[in-house]
Amino acid sequence: MTRMNRRGFLASSAGLVIGMTLPIAARAQSGAALAFQGDGTEGAFAPNSFVRVAPDDTVTVMIKHIEFGQGPYTGLSTLVAEEMDADWSQMRAEAAPADPVYKNLAFGMQGTGGSTAMANSYMQMRKAGAAARAMLVAAAAEEWGVPASEISVSKGVISHRDKSSGFGALAEKAAQQTPPEDPAVKSADQFVLIGQDLPKLDTEAKSNGTAIFSMDVYRDGMLTVVVAHPPKFGATVASFDATAALEVPGVEAVHQVSQGVAVYASSTYAAVKGRHALKVEWDESGAETRSSEAIYQAFSEAAAEGGQDAEVIGEGTAGIDGAAQVIEAEFRFPYLAHAPMEPLDGVLEYAEDRAEVWMGSQFPALDLPAVATTLGFDPANVRVNVMLAGGSFGRRAQDTAHFANELAEVAKAAGPGTYKLVWTREDDLHGGYYRPLTVHRMRAGLAGDGTLTGWEDVVANQSIMSGGPMAQMMQDGMDPTSYEGSTKMPYDIAHARTGWAQMESPVPVLWWRSVGHTHTGYATEVFLDMVLEAQGKDPVQGRLDLLKSDKSRDRGVLRKVAEMAGWDGTKVKGEKAYGVALHESFETYVAQIAEVSEVDGMPKVHRVWCAVDCGVAVNPNVIRAQMEGGIGFGLGTVLFDEITLGEGGAVQQSNFDTYRMLRINEMPEVMVEIIPSDADPTGVGEPGVPPIGPAVANAWRALTGEPVTTLPFAKKYGA
The missing domain is CATH 3.30.365.10 (Aldehyde oxidase/xanthine dehydrogenase, molybdopterin binding domain)
Incomplete structure (x- = not known):
């Protein structure tokens, strides 16, 4: 069993799931969800969903924006909780996988950047929460035989006179209700949670070590890979000699990829040591050979014109x-590097007919097709799990999907298996x-x-x-x-x-x-x-x-x-x-x-x-x-x-x-x-x-x- 499974990664529960985009076109969802596939839980729902209510009253919000410290887990969950009239203690957040339903409404595709997470999601997530509340109230009205207009909701409790219920007990019945097409949302004077200093939902896990980042992902049989990149930008591999690298204990293979030369090993230490032993000749005919001062001079002359x-x-x-x-x-x-505390890294499980990726993807809409194209798969056969990331500052927002391409290339070069590609701090600062x-x-x-x-x-x-x-x-x-x-x-x-x-x-x-x-x-x-x-x-x-x-x-x-x-x-x-x-x-x-x-x-x-x-x-x-x-x-x-x-x-x-x-x-x-x-x-x-x-x-x-x-x-x- 992998470390991720031991920590309950991708665990879910039966209950009510609300899925919607803007404009609102919500439908009750049922069936096995790709987002939660393989965990053995009954009653999971389709992945194009933002709100999930479990029998234990917890409300999980699927967050379409990567969390690397800027707060979308907390901010977007606040919007849902506000409109559901949930109690903050019952709120949970999970990263949404790569899927078009989770597109950034400002970009037209799934991605995080430009400080748009809250701006593009504000009404979308409020509407999702309002729809969930309306369906829970409708379920309570049907269960108790009373008018929905007489039912109140406060701090996660649905009430009518002497009757009350948590969300979970009504979740299954609520899933059978017809979602409202355009649910009403609160006016600002009705806000209970919006505007409050709520504790962040990811703080505890990040403090006690249970949070899972890409660097924490270990899969059975996994090889760790590092790539020898050119020492100058624009240079390419002319030739290489892997003899000494293959003699390093733990090194299992060396392959050339378009980004450089990849070393595969049983551990990061062995992979890095193997890379040090590589002998690579570089073709610098297309490389940048100017110094910073020479570049400044050229740019200064252009500005003067x-x-x-x-x-x-x-x-x-x-x-x-x-x-x-x-x-x-x-x-x-x-030039400035982003230098996030967690450099670029990711894991890819590569089979004959499918691939699954775990990485801190800032642009899943670009990373998924990049992996699919490199491996020659239909995008439907590739899954990208968006992980927590230890910072980014824009480094993971790659319009060229260069890291996803590199990850797919090292897998393709070695054949079916599981590979973890790691950039060291030096790779990060040298990597452009x-x-x-x-x-x-x-x-x-x-x-x-x-x-x-x-x-x-x-x-x-x-x-x-x-x-x-x-x-x-x-x-x-x-x-x-x-x-x-x-x-x-x-x-x-x-x-x-x-x-x-x-x-x-x-x-x-x-x-x-x-x-x-x-x-x-x-x-x-x-x-x-x-x-x-x-x-x-x-x-x-x-x-x-x-x-x-x-x-x-x-x-x-x-x-x-x-x-x-x-x-x-x-x-x-x-x-x-x-x-x-x-x-x-x-x-x-x-x-x-x-x-x-x-x-x-x-x-x-x-x-x-x-x-x-x-x-x-x-x-x-x-x-x-x-x-x-x-x-x-x-x-x-x-x-x-x-x-x-x-x-x-x-x-x-x-x-x-x-x-x-x-x-x-x-x-x-x-x-x-x-x-x-x-x-x-x-x-x-x-x-x-x-x-x-x-x-x-x-x-x-x-x-x-x-x-x-x-x-x-x-x-x-x-x-």
């Missing part, structure tokens, strides 16, 4: 040409799919009286979407994720232009937590601070004065954060300085103020105040946690992190000794305030990241007089 128009307001750069004063700056942002290296060329014009007359931001970087399945989302050949945040700014600037220069390199790039906003937020807010200083304006009031009249939510978070920090316009108080930044991403509005001093030549961030407007606060505890985590993540990045290519193009970082994480003593005290709102909820997994860098940089410039235009800080100020 102006790129293509991404957005033109008014007369574009006319407000700069001939201005009394022109302010200029070039910002440089390095980074945040794109980016250059911003900024200009602003000021009239003689200090009025801002023009603004230009030219962005040069690689496109993430170009050349892959997501290319269809490009707009007239432009990739909006490359410059998002530089366009549609909230500030009222009469004449402005954003340009984009698409650059090319064999270095593969990928979405990174907050995508384009991670660099545009920094460039625009640091440069704006420089402009406001040249105008002699207060950083907070200057931003407020510039905000367009319809930007009340931007204005709300900026005023709130100023109130939280006691902002009085004094940027330096003794040995500490204060910087502010405002940025909207993924329709969530965030403003932050950072308190910074200088310690050993580097910024020491003591406190951060953060105001966030994300619409309805479904679970404030999760929102605060995501703001705090985003601040820590973004702070460590701007202070320390970069992936660099040395002369010849090889990556110079290999582990956390050379790709430094923020340490616990460096994490500032964080105060978060959530703006009350009745707008539909938006995401919080990413929007906390963009403002922290510019807030720190603006405080640092106030303290030292030095603008930081090349990241990370440690590049200039570190030991």
